[in-house]
Amino acid sequence: MVKQVVQVKLLPTPEQAAALAATLRAVNDAANWASQTAFAYGVPREYALRQHTYTELRDRGLGSQVAQLVIKKACHAYAPIAGLIKTGRLQGNRAAKATSKPVVFRADAAQAFDDRCLSWDHDACTVSIWTVAGRMRGIRFTGHPDHLKILAAHRRGESDLVFRDGTWYLYATVDIADAEANTDPIDFVGVDMGIVNIATTSDGDNHCGAGLRRYRRRMAKVRAELQAKATKSAKKKLKARSRREARAVNDINHRISKQLVSVAERTGRGIGIEDLAGVRDRVRLPAAQRGELNSWSFHQLQTYIAYKAKRAGVPVVVIDPRNTSRRCPRCGHTAKANRPNQASFACRRCGLAGPADQVAAINIRDRARMTWAAVNQPIVADTLQPAADTSDKPPASAGGS
Incomplete structure (x- = not known):
């Protein structure tokens, strides 16, 4: 429900x-x-x-x-x-x-x-x-x-x-009421979430965050000007602008989550996402970038994906995010040097190169596959070993000669 x-x-x-x-x-x-x-x-x-x-x-x-x-x-x-x-x-x-x-x-x-x-x-x-x-x-x-x-x-x-x-x-x-859950997805769609790109899928679909970042920078500038005035009217405008910004982010996350779930439902796949809890405590950024990190609404987007997927019967798998952007999905080589900059990925061992966010999404998809297989693998009784034949053995209570 x-x-x-x-x-x-x-x-x-x-x-x-x-x-x-x-x-x-x-x-x-x-x-x-x-x-x-x-x-x-x-x-x-x-x-x-x-x-x-x-x-x-x-x-x-x-x-x-x-x-x-x-x-x-x-x-x-x-x-x-x-x-x-x-x-x-x-x-x-x-x-x-x-x-x-x-x-x-x-x-x-x-x-x-x-x-x-x-x-x-x-x-x-x-x-x-x-x-x-x-x-x-x-x-x-x-x-x-x-x-x-x-x-x-x-x-x-x-x-x-x-x-x-x-x-x-x-x-x-x-x-x-929940839709009938898809207990046998044919595959998974990996979703990598970030600040520069809000969401990138293993299929190559990219939901760019440039427009939202520009909007937030403009709102931050206006907010600073109103805070400097500190008048009653300025505080009233601050409150209204805060709600407006929240509505804008909410609308974007709703649109993205709706599209992701729709693609997964239409193709009979599940969705793999990262467990980003505590990411703000793990990441150390320059002061100029901390505002963007603190305003990153990844949890809201994941929440929207989860409830829309549940309503559509699409399974969602949450995976460990470690090294998803540094691991080569072809040869498995994992190194910090594989990520020369924010946008690019280039494996130092096999030479695989491409957009870093899409490579991370592919790794998320692969981990979601393995996690789903491990959790949902049926337990089959071992029927290959024949049962011991005890028909000629004396009962346990019988005494020896």
Whole structure:
């Protein structure tokens, strides 16, 4: 089962928009009070917090189910902090600061609604939602036709009401059944990921990152100018530009992953990718290049490939990335000298030469083949050795002569 989030845009009337805005303010004010209560009593768990807050939340005018959702929201806000401290990712002064005060919610922070508080009419493209002004019915929504079909067929669980940049949205969770997995791929497509070339396949397809790099350099220059001003307007523009850049990267990664999975599905192959976890800690670069390394969105691209492949039934194999760009796929010779520069590969033993990223993708494909064969090789019982004939032997309990 693949879990996804579908975004739809709400088109409320002025009256409906005012009711939605008042609702967000009310529930977030209540969530702040519940958060302060959880902090004061030291009860971040939902059942314990309910004993201290439920009656007061009902007195504030919240519906019974909305009150439960507000309590859950306050509890869930503390869970990531506890998890980071437990795993050691939040330590020292940062941990002390995070636990020294209650969690605070923005006045327009998103709020979850379940099926008791929000209902969908997919034929009319409207929703009905609980608000502090009463039940608001007939709020129109719109979205991509494919997304609306998925929403109507697979929506499950809660939906989040979001107000962003003057526009109202609903984020709904959908559960899509996996396609029948291809358990016998005829081969694999190796995918090498990088900064100069976002993705290069063993087939020779290259998704160049030059345009994205130019865009990011331009955004970095504008960001530096706005940060130097440090005015309220500049900070607002910084926030908007940050979201714009994130959307651009997100769109590129979606397009690339969709194309890779489509090729693999059409040709009956699997996909081989590298395990790049911790690559930023292993690589040492000049200061001028660290910004590009830190903004490299390889994990997002791999995540998109993984879930799209799962939905299409395409197997994905993750391999060890060591020396994939230094090994010759023809003779196996591995040496740093095989990579004279970033773009080129030239084997010092057999003379094989070509684009370095494509050579690395071929090595990834070969390792994916071996990994798949090793993991999925059937265990066959040894039937060649005949069983011992014990028909003439005395039973174990019989005594000797």
